[in-house]
Every structure is written in structure tokens, then in C-alpha cells.
Amino acid sequence: MKLALRELRRRPGRFAVATVILTLIALLLMFLGGLLDGLEASSTGALRAQRADVIVYSSTSQDSLVRSRLEPAVREQVAGIVGDERVGGLGSVQLGGRLEGRGVRDLVPVVLFGYELALTGLPEEVPARGQVYADEALRAEGIEEGTTIRLGPARTPVEVIGFLDDSQYSGQGTLWGSLDTWREVLDANRPGERAGAGVVQALVVRDDPARSGDLASAIDGATDGATSSLSIDAAIEALPGVSQQRSTFNQIIGVTVLVAIVVVALFFALLTVERTSLYGVLKAVGASSGTLFAGVVLQSVVVTLIASAVGAAASVALDAAIPAGSLPFVATPSRLLTSVAVMLVAAVVGCAFSLRRVLKVEPAAAIGGAQ
Amino acid sequence: MTAPTRTATEAGTALRLEAVRKTYEVGGEEVVALDHADLTVGSDEIVALVGPSGSGKTTLCSIAGGLLSPTDGRVVVAGQDISGYSGKQLTEFRRESVGFVFQTVNLVPFLTARENLLVVDELGPRTGRKAKDRADQLLEELGLSDRAANLPGQLSGGQKQRVAIGRALMNEPDLVLFDEPTSALDSTLGDQVVRLIREEMKSRGTAAIIVTHDDRITHYADRTVHISDGRIEA
Numbered sequence: 024m025k026l027a028l029r030e031l032r033r034r035p036g037r038f039a040v041a042t043v044i045l046t047l048i049a050l051l052l053m054f055l056g057g058l059l060d061g062l063e064a065s066s067t068g069a070l071r072a073q074r075a076d077v078i079v080y081s082s083t084s085q086d087s088l089v090r091s092r093l094e095p096a097v098r099e100q101v102a103g104i105v106g107d108e109r110v111g112g113l114g115s116v117q118l119g120g121r122l123e124g125r126g127v128r129d130l131v132p133v134v135l136f137g138y139e140l141a142l143t144g145l146p147e148e149v150p151a152r153g154q155v156y157a158d159e160a161l162r163a164e165g166i167e168e169g170t171t172i173r174l175g176p177a178r179t180p181v182e183v184i185g186f187l188d189d190s191q192y193s194g195q196g197t198l199w200g201s202l203d204t205w206r207e208v209l210d211a212n213r214p215g216e217r218a219g220a221g222v223v224q225a226l227v228v229r230d231d232p233a234r235s236g237d238l239a240s241a242i243d244g245a246t247d248g249a250t251s252s253l254s255i256d257a258a259i260e261a262l263p264g265v266s267q268q269r270s271t272f273n274q275i276i277g278v279t280v281l282v283a284i285v286v287v288a289l290f291f292a293l294l295t296v297e298r299t300s301l302y303g304v305l306k307a308v309g310a311s312s313g314t315l316f317a318g319v320v321l322q323s324v325v326v327t328l329i330a331s332a333v334g335a336a337a338s339v340a341l342d343a344a345i346p347a348g349s350l351p352f353v354a355t356p357s358r359l360l361t362s363v364a365v366m367l368v369a370a371v372v373g374c375a376f377s378l379r380r381v382l383k384v385e386p387a388a389a390i391g392g393a394q
Numbered sequence: 395m396t397a398p399t400r401t402a403t404e405a406g407t408a409l410r411l412e413a414v415r416k417t418y419e420v421g422g423e424e425v426v427a428l429d430h431a432d433l434t435v436g437s438d439e440i441v442a443l444v445g446p447s448g449s450g451k452t453t454l455c456s457i458a459g460g461l462l463s464p465t466d467g468r469v470v471v472a473g474q475d476i477s478g479y480s481g482k483q484l485t486e487f488r489r490e491s492v493g494f495v496f497q498t499v500n501l502v503p504f505l506t507a508r509e510n511l512l513v514v515d516e517l518g519p520r521t522g523r524k525a526k527d528r529a530d531q532l533l534e535e536l537g538l539s540d541r542a543a544n545l546p547g548q549l550s551g552g553q554k555q556r557v558a559i560g561r562a563l564m565n566e567p568d569l570v571l572f573d574e575p576t577s578a579l580d581s582t583l584g585d586q587v588v589r590l591i592r593e594e595m596k597s598r599g600t601a602a603i604i605v606t607h608d609d610r611i612t613h614y615a616d617r618t619v620h621i622s623d624g625r626i627e628a
Contacts, residue, residue: 025504025516030510033504304500307461308561309489310517311482384490387461390452390573 026305027318031325041290048283049334050383052276053230056358059272061351062194066108066268067259068158069134069192070109072142073113075227079236082251086261088224093250093300094222100245104233105238112223114205118175118212120169120377122165131164134268135174135181135198137205142228144187149201157183161196163346172198175212194351228252236314280369287323287373295319295377299384316381320374327370331363407470408569409435409458413579414467416453416624427453429624430467435569438599442590444613448590450624451605452573458603459571460484473569489518493562495578495591500558501546507557508533508542520577525564533561536590541626552583557585559594570595572604574601576611588614601604 030036052168064071070078079101084091093112102110120132135155141147145156159164161183166172170183181198189196202223210217218224230238239252247254253261295302302315335354342354416428424451427443428450448480453627455471460476463484468476469477476487488494501510508529515525533542536556546554562570572591588604592614595602604611612618620627 026505026513029509030504035486227473300500301502304484304496305513305517306504307488307494307496308514308517309485309565311485314517386485387456389500390456390461390571391493392457 024126024314024321025319027321028325031322032071035217037328038322041199041286042330044286044290045283045327045330045366046333048279048336049331049362052279052283052366053338053354053359053362054333054341054352055077055272055276055279056362057342057352057354058350058357059269059276062268062272063265064189064266064353065160065191065194065351066262067192068190069115069136069197070255070259070262072144073227073255074143074229075140075255076230077228077242077252077254078113078248079226079228079242080224082105082243082249084251086251086253087222087263088113091224092218093223093226097246097249098206098221098223098226098227100226101242101250103224104245105228105234105239109229109231111138111227112202112221113138113225113227114202114209114218115192116175116205116209116213116216117193118208119165120198121173121178124284131161131166131172132170132195133161133198134173134192134195135205135208136192136198137202137223138199138227140189140229142190142199144190145185145199150184150199150204152203152207155181155200155204155369156185156187157194157198158190159186159188160191161198162186163349164196174198174208177208177211179211180207181208187281196198197373200363249324276365280365283366283369284373287327287370288376291319291323291374291377292380295380299380300388302384303386303388306384307389312382312384315384316374316378319377319381320371323370323374324367327366328363331366334366335359335363396481400544401494406437407434408439408472409433409560410438410468410470411454411458412468412470414454414457414469416457416462417465419509424577428464431621431624431626433619433626435603436616437568437600437601438596439491439617440595440602440604440615442604442612442618443621444612446570449621451621453624454621454626455571455573455603456546457604458569459494460487486518489514490565491568493565493567494535495562495572495575496559497574500566501554501561503546506543506545507538507549507553507560510546510557511560511564514561514584518565519529528564529560532563535594536560551579552587555579555587556590557590561598563594563598566598567600568600570600572606574606574608575604575610576606581610585610 080086080091081093115134117134120133123132139149166183168183171180173180206218242252245251338354342352346351411431414428414431418427431454454627457464461505466475471491479487492572502513509522511529512525513530515521533539538556541549541553576587579587
């Protein structure tokens with residue numbers, strides 16, 4: 024082990040090429056992961072921000088917020104299970120927002136949500152009619168507290184009274200107002216989608232701690248199949264494109280990991296071939312194959328750790344350098360740590376290809392007696 | 395590994411080969427590298443092993459040092475019968491009981507002279523301070539104290555060979571095997587190295603087998619053994 028570390032310290036040039044390539048791979052891995060996380064965050068923030076356990080759609084909606092409509096009668100049935108104070112209506116509409124001082128066609132795409140149950144980062148009280156909280160991402164558009172945004176073709180004005188973080192939806196910034204504000208904006212701009220009094224697109228439900236059993240099943244049972252209730256996580260998965268996007272990115276990440284394994288395997292296989300006579304001598308003076316192979320693994324792990332550290336630092340720097348809202352990239356500690364762990368596994372797996380070669384070195388080769 | 399028991403008759407014997415045979419399979423045919431070799435080396439005896447290329451010198455040396463296992467026969471080194479040892483047992487045996495000096499010096503290129511000696515200790519259960527003291531003492535005896543911190547690339551051929559001798563002596567072996575130790579050195583340096591080998595072996599009472607083509611070496615040996623076609627000549 025000491026021998027392997029000394030070689031790394033005294034002959035860093037030998038490992039430079041592998042370190043540079045692995046650094047680029049680590050950076051690519053973290054960048055892809057960061058993009059995936061960023062894209063997911065910008066698609067799912069509105070649901071993740073819900074302080075609720077279950078989201079209820081109409082059964083005919085195919086779990087789509089836009090297609091879902093729930094009548095007040097359904098709401099009463101749901102309230103019968105957990106109590107009215109644990110049920111909140113939710114409505115949404117995607118519109119272009121106009122800002123003062125910007126061109127007529129220079130619209131800011133936003134999703135206006137009407138809500139009742141407070142989200143993470145928002146006060147319990149729902150804002151007054153015509154007032155909204157805005158997602159932090161909209162600051163990049165120059166929106167501040169007090170800004171009036173004119174929504175849709177009807178240019179319905181809403182005033183921003185505060186901000187909340189990480190609540191984007193479908194890659195767009197969100198505005199959060201009362202259900203009345205939502206209905207007013209919807210009526211004015213999407214008359215065909217008008218929602219009647221008490222009608223909402225979905226319900227968010229907080230479970231009653233005193234209750235037992237699966238809440239989603241209980242709700243769907245109580246509404247006699249008129250609803251399709253999903254946990255927040257399941258609702259996120261049901262968002263269009265989220266799981267497909269994740270699977271595509273994960274496949275690319277998988278291929279990148281394979282490349283990392285191949286790089287480690289080739290590099291250390293070459294190094295092992297180069298060291299055949301040295302290993303012969305070391306085995307002759309009493310080194311076991313296990314000790315020598317452990318040295319190879321240790322070197323691979325150290326090189327990978329250095330590469331991963333540089334990759335992680337570059338990812339964090341990139342995250343800090345990207346202006347908010349320009350690129351959906353986030354460098355989260357969990358993503359960085361997972362990437363490092365994956366790289367380390369690749370390092371060990373890659374080394375395994377050298378094991379046979381290390382085992383095959385005959386100590387007698389040192390003295391020219393191997394046949 | 396069970397601790398070897400030395401018998402009284404073996405107390406003065408560093409190596410005993412009894413009817414040792416080594417064969418290899420080459421292209422489906424059996425090639426005899428060593429044929430019923432018998433050899434006894436006393437505990438402080440220096441034996442020069444002389445023979446033409448391909449005569450079996452290296453094979454004999456490899457079997458005596460636990461680098462190869464014999465096909466038949468018995469190999470006893472300082473009381474340990476190593477004939478049936480497993481690979482793992484042979485590794486431990488080499489680490490603890492024999493020393494090697496190879497034809498091409500084969501020092502670890504990125505370790506200093508002192509570290510090349512200590513590597514033997516690092517490969518097994520470490521003795522720490524004791525090993526360091528021994529390495530320093532050996533370097534001093536070999537006239538390399540001022541070169542202890544030099545890498546092999548900064549040493550002359552003779553100095554490298556002396557470091558290799560030091561490494562072979564680190565584990566206080568019962569038997570040291572030298573494989574053509576002077577072949578890469580000029581005659582003056584070769585002479586110095588062989589004289590040093592004799593001094594070191596005799597002062598420690600350690601047995602040595604020196605495989606050589608070089609007639610000058612035989613003058614420093616207590617006995618010369620000739621080998622030809624895998625057979626030791628009487």
C-alpha cells in the first residue's frame with residue numbers, strides 16, 4: 024500500500040493522463056446529473072413544494088392537471104375523510120406575462136396557480152385577489168416585489184407580493200395566488216376552460232395523523248372511483264416527460280460510467296503490463312498477489328478521487344456561474360456524492376481487469392526461471 | 395504456516411536438495427530442466443553454481459529459493475521442508491527465510507536506497523523501528539550511508555548492486571541466492587562486489603549460492619558445483 028502511494032507521489036506524471044481523462048469523465052457525469060436534476064427541478068417544483076401527502080385528480084384526467092376537473096361534491100367527499108381544513112383546491116393556467124417597459128411580443132412564460140393550502144416557503148394565508156407570490160426564477164426576468172404582470176391576451180394584472188423558491192412547473196416560472204385570482208385570470212383569458220364556482224383542477228390533501236390506512240385508496244374509494252389519487256412522488260412521476268427524461272439521462276450517464284470503467288481498465292492494465300518485471304521481483308522478495316493488486320486498486324481509487332474532486336469543484340463553480348433561469352443545471356451535494364461513489368465503483372471494477380494479470384506474474388520470472 | 399522444526403542433523407545445513415526433479419511441458423513434450431539433483435549447502439557455506447546456459451542453474455536456484463516448486467524430490471531450507479508448500483506458504487517463506495540478488499539489479503525505481511531495503515519489511519508484518527535500524531546498519535556496512543536517500547537512477551551500477559545485496563539481507567535470511575551478480579559490472583567492480591558478498595555472508599554466517607558464468611567468482615566460493623543438462627556433476 025505504502026509502495027503504491029509512494030509511486031503516486033513520486034511519479035505523478037505517470038498518472039497524469041488517466042487523471043485528466045477521469046476528471047473530464049467525472050465532470051461530464053456531474054454535468055449530466057446536474058442537468059437532469061435541474062430539468063426535473065424545473066418541471067416538478069410546483070408539486071414538490073406542496074405541503075401535502077396526496078394529490079387528487081379526476082379519474083378521467085389520466086393524472087394530468089390540465090385535463091382534470093373536480094366538482095365541489097367530490098371535494099366534500101374527500102373532506103369527509105380527513106377534514107375540510109386538510110384539503111385544498113389547486114388550479115393552473117399557462118400564459119404569457121407582459122411586463123411594463125418590455126415589447127408587446129416580449130412575453131414571460133408563466134404558470135399561474137390558484138391554491139388554498141400553503142406551500143413550502145409561503146405563509147398560511149393565501150394572498151388577496153389580484154396578488155401573487157412568484158417563483159425565484161422569475162427574478163431573472165426583472166420581476167421584483169411590487170411588479171405588476173399582465174397575464175394573457177386579456178392582460179389581467181396581478182401584483183407580485185413576494186417570492187418562493189423551487190416551485191417551477193413545466194420548465195416555467197410560477198405565480199401563486201388565490202383560487203379566485205386563478206378563476207378570474209382563467210375566465211378572462213381561457214373562456215373555453217372556465218371553471219365554475221367551487222370547481223378546481225385538483226385537490227391536495229394532508230393526511231390526518233389519527234387516520235390509518237392508505238389515504239389515496241381511501242379517497243378513491245370514498246368518491247366511488249370519480250378520482251385518481253396519487254402520492255406527491257407518484258404525481259411527479261406521472262408528469263409528462265419526467266420519467267422519460269430521467270431514463271434517457273440515466274442511460275447516457277450509464278454509458279459515461281462504462282467509459283470510465285474502460286479508461287481505468289485500459290490504463291491500469293497497461294501499467295500492470297509495464298510493471299510485470301517489478302511485480303516478479305516484489306513477489307520473489309515476498310509480496311503476495313493480494314498486496315500488489317490492493318496497490319493497483321488504491322492507486323486507481325486515489326486517481327479517481329482526485330478526478331472526482333476536481334469534477335465536483337468545477338460543477339459547483341459552474342452552478343454558481345450560471346445566471347438563474349438560463350440553464351437548468353443544479354449541483355446538489357447528493358448528486359455530487361452519488362457521482363463520486365459511481366466513479367469509485369468504476370475505478371474498482373476497472374481495476375478488476377488487471378487482477379488476472381497480477382495473479383499470473385510468476386515470481387520465478389524475476390530470476391528468469393519462469394516457463 | 396506451521397513453524398518449522400529443525401532437526402539436529404539439519405542444524406548446520408542451510409539447504410538440502412534430495413533427488414529434485416523439475417520438468418516442464420513444452421509443446422506437448424516433457425522437458426527435464428533438473429534431473430535428480432542432490433545438493434547440500436552448509437549454514438555458512440558459499441557455493442558457486444557453474445554451468446552452461448540452459449543447464450538448469452536458474453531452475454535449481456529458483457527451487458532452492460521457493461520461486462518454483464519441484465516436480466519430484468525434497469527441498470529443505472534451514473530445516474523447513476518446502477517441497478509441498480502452497481503458493482501462499484512459499485510467499486511467506488521467501489519473505490522470511492531467503493534473500494535474492496538478481497542479475498538485472500531490479501530495485502524499485504521510485505524508492506530511495508533505504509526504502510528499497512525497507513520494502514521487504516513493508517511486504518510482511520511490519521517491525522517498524524527494528525527494520526529501520528537494520529536498514530541503516532546494512533547501508534552503513536555496505537558503504538552506502540551517504541546514498542541512503544538517493545533513488546536507484548542516481549546510483550552507479552556497483553552501488554545499485556550493493557543496495558540489492560542489502561535488500562537480500564534485510565530479513566536475516568538463512569540462504570541468499572545470487573543470480574549472476576557481476577554480469578552487468580566491469581571486472582574491477584565485479585571483483586569488489588564478489589569480495590563484499592563473501593565478507594557479508596561470512597560475517598553473518600549466512601549460506602549463499604552464486605549462479606555464475608564468471609570464473610573469478612569461483613575463487614571466492616568455498617566450493618564450486620558444476621551442473622550440466624539438469625544434472626549436478628559430482
